[in-house]
Amino acid sequence: MATPETLDQSLMVVGIGASAGGLEALQQFFSNIDPIEGVSFVVVQHLSPDYKSLMPELLARKTRMQVRHVVDGEEVLPGVVYILPPKNNLTMYAGKLFLTPQEPHLNLPIDLFFRSLAEDRGENAVGIILSGTGSDGTRGVRAIKEHGGLVLVQEEESATFDGMPRSAISTGIVDFVLPPDRMAGELRRLGTGLRTQEPRFPKRAAGRQDTLGKILALVKIKSGLDFSYYKENTIIRRIERRMSINQVESPEEYAAYLEKHPGEIGVLYKEFLIGVTKFFREPEAYECIAEKVLPELFNAKDPHEPLRIWVAGCSTGEEAYSLAITVNEYLAANELKTELKIFATDIDRDALAVAAQGAYPLSIAADASLDRLGRYFFKKGEVYQIQPHIRKQVIFAYHNLIKDPPFPRIDLVSCRNLLIYLQPVLQRKVLSHFQYSLAPQGFLFLGSSESVGDHANTFFPFENRWKLFRYHDDGRPRMPLPVSGGSLSVQKEQIDISATEGEAASPPRPDEGGDTLTTRLLERCMPPTLLVGRDRTVQHIFGDVNEFVQMRAGRPQADVTKIVRDDLAIPLSSALQRATKEGGDIHIRGVAYHIGEERRSVDIVVRSLGGGHGGGYLAVTFQTAENDDMHLESYDLKEGVKTRIRDLERELQYTKENLQATIEELETSNEELQATNEELLAANEELQSTNEELQSVNEELITVNAEYQSKIQELTELNDDLDNLMASTEVGTIFLDQALCIRKFTSAATVTFKIIDSDVGRPISDLSHRLQYPELEGDLRDVLGRNRELEREVRDEDGRWYLARLLPYASGLDDGGGVLLTLVDISRIKRAEESTRREHDLLIRILDSSPMATTMVDKDGFISYANRAAEAILGVNRKELAERRFNDGTFHILDCRGNPVKEEDLPFSIIKQTGDRVVNVRHAVLGADGERICLSITGNPVFDRHGRVEGAVFKFEPVPDLAPPQTS
Incomplete structure (x- = not known):
């Protein structure tokens, strides 16, 4: 198997995802794009497993590129369009495509392929989303953007079904939203620049830091965030990507471009903030938390105290909800009632807004099990909505991890794949915040590529494989480290986007203004x-x-x-x-x-x-x-106590009575609601399952229908072409089925057969015709039974001649085929043959009456004709002459002096060698009685239409013998 190191790293692979209504968009796309050097295309559609896909042949008519179905394990080549075959999912690894059978209840082929494409091609991956329902592809385009790729989406107005385009656009990370015909031009424009390119920020370039600082300053003014302490290579790579898309050559030009186009600053800011996130990323890590971390936390915690978790850099909330689900599963399994509070923070307000809604596309089914989807989500239109009881446990808040104070008394801090983007000074700052936040014996959960660095003395490895660390309190004061210089200087703000009741921010302190007079x-x-x-x-x-x-x-x-x-x-x-x-x-x-x-x-x-x-x-x-x-x-303390006790007892008794009545009412209502709820849940599950199946089938049928509609259009055009062709040939043609009933006929066939349109479907034996052809029906059955061709020349009542050709009719259907009867008018040919025959007979009579002996030979020297004079001289009849060649030794050809003649000196040999003159020679032959006859021979060549010798005409007559008589 090829390895990534051996591949052409500049190969760009364009993944195209489409579903219902996607055929038209694909045809528009490929009609407007020519082969691009170093670029290949992979088309992934929602296909029905019950129908053959016609996609390769339909797209092959729209492009000069090779179009074919994917073969398992084949290497991706530039200039080729690969089509996903039905009943399969597709992944890419090390530049090769691999097919796997589709799962019966989960069909998200676009997301699956886009993720593998992003991991395999990185910045040379392009994702295109075309028409379709649902949200397949949404998670995939995020993966492509996370790895530095490019994303194009069909604009909703031009899409037959806008579900998939709308879902992808809602991520806010799409590079271009265009109709399919314009996508092709944009992709060609970007094709060269997006592939592996020379760095646009040379390391030793003069003014590099000044230009970079200016770009980051513009972003800071626009967003309030300072990215100067982010890793420079990451920042520069994202800037270079935007420079390629906007066709800007130098950093200085891009800085000027940002000043003139403020909207591009927001796009660049979004590029900086794109993070890797999904539900239950690395599921084994969550299993480790449930099996090892949570038991440790709950064993050491007062049951009346809440479990506090902080998810730093939560992005769109998948990580926070995954931890909430994991903890709730543990609580249910161990019958615990501990309260759970999860603080999920980020600096991306748009991502926090998505997280606060708790609504995710249906494609999350690829990350969360069906059991979890059923228990912790409910389907709401085209999204999965998190259950309210989970939503209330998570508090989403804007929080600058570098500048704002950390949360106290945290049992578990999750900060995955954030530290890798920060320079060491900020990493130490963040880790010091976590050290301050964590309760004694708390846990830190990092990303797979991250470590605690200089804090190894306070964070001890708990599970190295999944980057789980345990905090050890050494007793020293824990205060966050300050950051000098250009730290992220956003105004302190603690906005709880989704605070539930009882979780509001702390009230302002009376001395917030400082130590005033x-x-x-x-x-x-x-x-x-x-x-x-x-x-x-x-x-x-x-x-x-x-x-x-x-x-x-x-x-x-x-x-x-x-x-x-x-x-x-x-x-x-x-x-x-x-x-x-x-x-x-x-x-x-x-x-x-x-x-x-x-x-x-x-x-x-x-x-x-x-x-x-x-x-x-x-x-x-x-x-x-x-x-x-x-x-x-x-x-009086005693009297006060007694009074207080009496008040409390009365209040308690009243409360107990009310509580008892309320409990009884609630129990009755709860039983009724529980029974109703169980029925509704069962019905809802059945309806949801049925709806998902119907939706999937509907998408597949729409795709199949689009293919068939296109095929029908082609067949209609072909049928029209065939009808016009048959009408123009003036050849009478009748199509017969297995029972010799008429299927179709041409207008020329009505000249000989009395047939009209309403006769279609009638047996041909029921129709009268003008042909003198009594064997017609028998011949038709013979052709049908023996599957062989048959030709006859027949006449009609007016004396016209026809060539009747009876051919087996092959059909791709299971109807057994039929017979094709064609009638070609050959009357003119027959008349010409008759005229030629008469002329031939006249010529023969003339030659036979000539006293000059005459013979004709073909190109091989065989005598094809000899007149009567030649028969008399040679003493051989015509039948015997037809079996000889003029140069044949059976004539014992000698010269007139009795010497043998060489073959090259024989008359026909001379004609074949020269080919352009009359031959006059004298040779002797032995007659039937053995007597030598000396002949004067004159030969004329006969030429074909290309000027080649195809025979000759020889005339000869006896002359005196010059050789002396032989003596015995």
Whole structure:
């Protein structure tokens, strides 16, 4: 097998995907394109397995290139159009095409081939999407773009079915949207420039860094993102690609082009952000997470705490949803109720918008199993929609991984194939963020080509094959590393695109403005105060509250009732509850508390502050009385506790009663809904399966129908040509079937047969005719039975002659064929033959009556005619002469002196050698009685139409014998 190193790396392969309505688009495309040097084409269609594909012969009429079906394992050659045969999928590896049988319930041949094409050809791969329904090809064009290839899509207005073009265009990564006839010209224009080319950013070129910096600065102004710390080779390769497409020769010209065409900046920005993503990429890695990583995390986690996962660089969300599905499968298998929170972040807002919708093309069936599609997705039109309960577990947010602060207390960080695009300084920055984010013994999940580099002392390999690392907390402070210089300087923004209830961003802090004079005055002059949210979490502290707050060992608590002294917790909780329900200010006087052995008292004031998230905040103020004894008895702790308990008991009883009634109602409703839901699910699955099958069959039938329509059009044209040809030949022709019934006839046949259009289908024996041919029906049956030709010359009633030819009629159908009867008028030929015969007879009579002996010989020297005088002289009759040649030794030809004559000196030999003059010789022959007869012979050559000798005419007469008589 060939290896990639031995292939022509400049070979460009154009993959063309089409489905329903694609035949017309393909014909338009190939009608407008000539062979391009170093370019080959592979056409992949949705074909019905039950019908023979006519695509090669239909396209062969539209192009000068060779068109043929793919043969398994054949090498791709330039200038050839390869067609996928039915019942197969197609892949490409090492420059060769391989066929595999199609799976019965999954038919995405375009996606499958485009992915293998992208991996095999890289930047020399071109993907074209033409008319079709569904979304096959959408994932494939993304793969082609990820590997630096080119993508063209048919514009929706020109497509018979716009499903596939619309789905591909929605990715936002298509290079050209054109009608098929214009695609050909664009591809020819780009054909040479897109193949392996000289670098447009020479490494030692003067001003290289200045020009590159200018291009990146234009992108930064447009997008707010600085790509100066991305790997230079990757950035330059993407820029060079856009330069080739726009036919710009130098970096300086491209920088000027960007200034004049701001839209190109957005396209280049998109080129920088294209990432590799799909559902369950490297499925074995997800199996490893489910079997090894998740057990470790859940064994070490409090069941009441949520599992927190961060997917950095989530792109369009496939990675995040894949992890969500994997965790949910583990929770269901182990009957766990742990809450799951996945933070999925990226800097590409368009990709985040797609991820937030959670709707993906039907082609994801190639990545996610049918079981997962059924449980975690539902079909909505032409897309698979993620189930709501999975969607709520994933929070998509814009987040600049380099500049914005990382998420805290993360159990698993997934960042795959992002570090490979960053320079080492940014890699260290990102890894330091992950180190800060991860909880002790958390996990880091990287791409197959990535490593932790200098952080090997904190990230230990857990599963080397799948790049899973375990974080080891060494006890040192974990703060993200700063980046100097041109870091990604986008304005900090934390927009939660899809935050579910309870996951909103944190409320603004009162001191967000910095350490202002007002803040310092408040903290100095205000009594000890805690600003808490409605959820009782502390938001800010004013003054010295150390006397009232007591921090405990263990995980830090944010609930104000958990951090105040035990003596203050119950009255504070009661005050907070009343303030939340009733609003206004709640005063609790003389609350006693102890510091060591010392007993003190304090007034607790809870004020409700309007506004803000969740209905505002609560201010908890601790006011110490000047004379503690005045308030020692003001607040009876025991009575307060009793009152509080009674309130809680009444509230609990009311809640229990309501809850019980609600539970009973819900149980009844749930049972009914569950039964209905099961029925609906079963019906929906059946309908969905039936709909998918019908849709697939419909696409295949549309393709077959288009091929047949084209074939019918060709057959109609051929039939018209045949009718006109038969009418112009004036040859009577009748087509008969196996039963000798008329199938078709020409107008010339009505001269001899009394036949009209309504006679089609009648036996020929039912028709009368003018021929004197009683053996006609017997001959027809003889030809039909023996499968042989037969010719007869027959006359009609008017004396006209016809050549009747009876031929077996071969048919490609299973009808047994038939007989073809043709009648050619040969009356003129017969008249000419009669005239020639009469002339011949007259000539013979003349020659026979001539006293001069005359013979005629053919080109081989055989005597074809001798008159009576010749018979008399030679003493041989005509029948015997016809078996001899004029030079034959049986005549014992001698010269007139009795000497033998050499063959080259014989009369006909002389004529054949000279060919252009009359021969006069004297030779002797022995007569029938043995007597020597001396003859004077005159020979004239006879020429054919090309001037070659084809015979001769010899005249001879006896002359005196010059030889002396022989003595015994």
